Amino acid sequence: MAETEIISNSDKNEQFFEGVEKLIEIWFTPVQHADLRKITRQQWENVLKIVRCEIISFTQSDQVDAYVLSESSMFVSRRRWILKTCGRTTPLRCVRAVLALAYETAGHTRVQNVFYSRREFARPEAQLKPHDNFDSEVELLDSFFGDGRAYIMGPEKDCWYLYTLLPLEGTVDALEKEQREVTDREVPEPDQTIEILMSELDPTVMDIFTRANSADSAQATKASGIDQIIPGMVIDDYLFDPCGYSMNGVAKDGYYMTIHITPERSCSYVSFESNVPVERYDRVLRAVLAAFRPAKFILTIFHTPDAPGTEPLPELKAYHSLSGFEQKEAQHCRFSGYELHYALYNKFPS
């Protein structure tokens, strides 16, 4: 198992763990017979050493290989690679190695899109380079991908950072033109992803994700209702010792969900992510909030215009008060080929 990255807080004699993840998603332009799943487990293990984490469990569906890591998750499909890691991991340091494997082992020739995102860390100063500030992350990403675009959404302390190659709609440049030419030749692939990044969670719920209260991961999954959030997923879950929980769920057609839980009282954090093609997110959102009871959360929704979930904008506007939460901030961006919604919610004082 990788180093736990636990930093002790001598004032309160509590342990601090940075649950906030860095999330990188790279899409390669389709090429016949190219497939990232040709990359072997040993090759991924070498890549993850650079990131400072390791594989602890594996499951797969027809279209996606899902790895539970010592610090969160990795999903590998034909042309999409997702790496989500928390703690003091260094995911951007492995991008060069992944691009080399994608070209040499998987047969890909070109990167189509990149999305790198994270919310503000609880302790940015504890991160290792380049993750100690967003400018350094952007500089490194630009060194791989050329001239990307960086966005910061929301208020300073609860902000959410995004780097992507996609220009804002209406921006005319070579990249956008190339993007259009590529998509014209392709079969459309609707895509949508929801992330709910929760903090200050109900301690009674967090207690479920400790070895003292749950005999194993399956018990924690059931007791918390995680198995009911998106029914029909094949679940691969892991309960850390003495506490902490990670799960990946996979279903047919490449759909996945992933949940990671840091239950320590002083730094409790839970992330939920899924690309399931629901038309509206009401049910999933309410199920996640009911299961974890956060005091605040950031919601992000990405979708292509042809995805079933094309209604999140009115939905977000309608969610000024959502199951006892107040929307503090909401922003919407239209990129070429994607729409993005960011919103920040606080629990109403009881």
Ligand SMILES: C[S@+](CC[C@H](N)C(=O)[O-])C[C@H]1O[C@@H](n2cnc3c(N)ncnc32)[C@H](O)[C@@H]1O
């Ligand atoms: C890997 S998990 C999930 C983190 C996730 N990003 C989240 O959303 O909170 C982290 C939790 O597991 C605990 N943990 C216990 N042993 C660990 C280990 N060897 N590596 C990483 N985390 C460990 C941490 O203290 C923390 O509560």
